[in-house]
Amino acid sequence: MSSHPAMHYEKLGGGRxxxxLCxxxxxxxxxxxxxxxxxxxxxGEIFLMNYAQISGAALDPIEKKPLKRFHPGSFVLSIGSYGCNLSCPFCQNHSISMKKPQTQECSPDEMAKLAKAYVKDGSIGLAYxxxxxxxxxxxxxxxxxxVRDEGLLNVLVTNGCIKEEPFRNIIRLFDAANIDLKGSEGFYKKIGGDARAVKANIAEAAQICHVEVTELIIPGENDSDEEMEETASFLAGIGKSIPLHITRFFPNYLYSNRKATPRETVLRLKAIAEKRLEFVYAGNMA
Ligand code: SF4
Ligand code: SF4
Incomplete structure (x- = not known):
């Protein structure tokens, strides 16, 4: 079960x-x-190697995704696997995004049944x-x-960095998404991402399901007033009611020697974003 034929690729000849997908x-x-x-x-064919390989599962408050304006007070069964297509030096989940951890196999049928079993504990569905x-x-x-066949909700927490067609085809199955918008095009180049694809996918998702956006602020990297102006203007162009989470960075992974984001920085950027957006939240402030 762990290897599964992949979609979204082309054969080039010579086995290549x-x-x-992204x-x-x-x-x-x-x-x-x-x-x-x-x-x-x-x-000569592409396979998905982490199919049905689950590295962790927890019943999380929906606010932890973070989703502040989607079924507040509810819980959602949250699952992860391993791997990532970006290489953020500040990744808080690097033990699973950059490495292959121990996993347990769980087929889609089994996962949907598991998600259903947690409804009695206040869960609304499944978060990826x-x-x-x-x-x-x-x-x-x-x-x-x-999960949808079981009458439950699907929640996606993503870096949003995949191509538009596969994104369009999968987001239709989702009820809510939190999508990272990590910074300017220059910042995306540093972490191996594509700001334009992420922005296009945020705009697409907002037409289809409830969307909230998260920006992790790292001192000296993406903490300028101008960058926040750009983020807020972009989101306001889609809809002023898109919630934006501006969150503090804490030293981690390859950025273990950096300083945590000052609370004042987050509050300053929040005030800038609030000039354009109705719902702006400061995250990791404790
Ligand atoms: S990084 Fe992106 S393009 Fe490369 S194999 Fe993974 S999904 Fe496909
Ligand atoms: S996109 Fe998210 S999971 Fe992937 S490396 Fe960056 S922070 Fe980690």
């Missing part, structure tokens, strides 16, 4: 394939894998989170269909 468009030779480490070339869920596209797609 080009993955078309903007990296990895060229993958036989025996190799893409930057996300979970999409691999086996015999912790590592980047969309690189495990086929599993998320299969699970989301089953």
């Amino acid at each position: 394939c080009k993955c078309g 903007p990296h468009e990895c060229l993958i030779s036989e025996g190799g894998h893409g930057r996300c480490r979970v999409r691999a070339n086996n015999g 989170t912790y590592n980047e869920p969309l690189i495990g596209y086929e599993y998320v797609l299969d699970c989301a269909r089953k």
